[in-house]
Amino acid sequence: QKEVEQDPGPLSVPEGAIVSLNCTYSNSAFQYFMWYRQYSRKGPELLMYTYSSGNKEDGRFTAQVDKSSKYISLFIRDSQPSDSATYLCAMSVSSGSARQLTFGSGTQLTVLP
Amino acid sequence: KAGVTQTPRYLIKTRGQQVTLSCSPISGHRSVSWYQQTPGQGLQFLFEYFSETQRNKGNFPGRFSGRQFSNSRSEMNVSTLELGDSALYLCASSLVQGQRNEQFFGPGTRLTVL
Numbered sequence: 001q002k003e004v005e006q007d008p009g010p011l012s013v014p015e016g017a018i019v020s021l022n023c024t025y026s027n028s029a030f031q032y033f034m035w036y037r038q039y040s041r042k043g044p045e046l047l048m049y050t051y052s053s054g055n056k057e058d059g060r061f062t063a064q065v066d067k068s069s070k071y072i073s074l075f076i077r078d079s080q081p082s083d084s085a086t087y088l089c090a091m092s093v094s095s096g097s098a099r100q101l102t103f104g105s106g107t108q109l110t111v112l113p
Numbered sequence: 114k115a116g117v118t119q120t121p122r123y124l125i126k127t128r129g130q131q132v133t134l135s136c137s138p139i140s141g142h143r144s145v146s147w148y149q150q151t152p153g154q155g156l157q158f159l160f161e162y163f164s165e166t167q168r169n170k171g172n173f174p175g176r177f178s179g180r181q182f183s184n185s186r187s188e189m190n191v192s193t194l195e196l197g198d199s200a201l202y203l204c205a206s207s208l209v210q211g212q213r214n215e216q217f218f219g220p221g222t223r224l225t226v227l
Contacts, residue, residue, distance in 0.1 A: 032214060043117075043203055043218035044156075088156065092214070099144055099207050099214055100169050103156040 003027050006089055006104025015113050019076040023089035023104045026070065030091040030102075033065050035074045038086045038106070047087075048074065079111045115140065117206050117219035125225045131192040134222045138185050138206030144168075145187040146216060147179060150201040159202075162187050163209065191224075199226045 006023045013019055021035075032051045036044035048063035050056045056063045064073040072091075076083055089104040118137045126132050138145050147159040158171040162181035179189040185206075191198055201223050205216040 034215070036218070041223075043220045046215055046217060049215045090156075099146060099161055099209070099216060100158045100171070101146070101148075101156075101205075101216060102158070105155045 001026060002105075003102050004089065004091060004104045007107055008105050010108040010110060012110045012112060013079055015079060015081060015111055017079050017111070019079050019083070019109060019111075021074040021076075021087050021089075021107050021109070023072050024070055025072075025091060025102075027091075027093075027102075028067075028070065029093045032092045033063070033072050034090040034092075034101070035061075035063055036088040036090060037083075038088060040085075044088055081111050081113045084110045117204055117217055119202075119204050119219040119222050121222060122220065123223050123225075125227065126194050127227050128194055128196060130194050131190065132194060132224060134189045134191075134202055134204075134224075136187045136189070136204030136206075136219060138187070138204075139208075139217060142206035142208050142217075143185055144207040144209045145181055145185065146205045146207070147187070147189050148203045148205065148218075149173070150203055150221070151199075156203070159189070194226045196226050199224060 004025045035048040038044045053067045060077045062075040086106040086108045088106045090101040120135045144163045146161040150156045160170045161168045165181045176192045181187045201221045203221045205218045207216045
């Protein structure tokens with residue numbers, strides 16, 4: 001079993017829809033949670049970074065972390081065609097030690113105009 | 114501020130050769146991590162360097178090595194290339210300040226081994 005599980009999709013939604021992306025994890029030592037967006041043939045771009053349970057909002061993006069359920073989500077409101085990309089969740093154990101990210105497999109999202 | 118830069122962007126090598134990839138982190142960032150991305154295995158951690166010292170290493174053979182220079186620039190070397198080493202190699206830099214441990218990725222070097 002992988003430490004981080006993510007539904008690979010593909011996920012296709014109409015423009016303006018609310019998108020929900022999810023990851024589950026098994027390692028309770030994970031403390032830092034990130035969402036990255038990766039366009040084809042580009043490097044991952046950091047969207048959200050959080051180190052506590054609860055919600056964090058940034059523009060159209062909301063990250064949600066539930067450590068008790070070992071479950072994180074990313075919500076995209078008013079989705080746009082430019083949001084079409086692969087979304088990767090990532091986690092790490094501690095800020096004090098090495099910065100090793102463990103990634104989900106990525107969800108491929110297409111927003112149709 | 115300039116982002117993470119990686120050179121070269123594309124490389125074609127043959128089995129048995131060796132290759133060196135270069136990464137320049139964001140100015141002020143002292144930590145550099147390397148990752149391998151393949152369609153089958155996704156993004157996997159190779160190693161991290163901080164203040165010229167390797168802090169952590171992923172589950173890769175000894176053919177994969179790296180180093181970091183005093184200006185925080187990093188290089189990654191792969192010796193005796195195998196077909197399975199074909200991948201996108203990504204470098205990420207981090208500020209490392211309190212809770213500020215976000216990792217910012219470069220565009221990657223796409224390595225093809227023939």
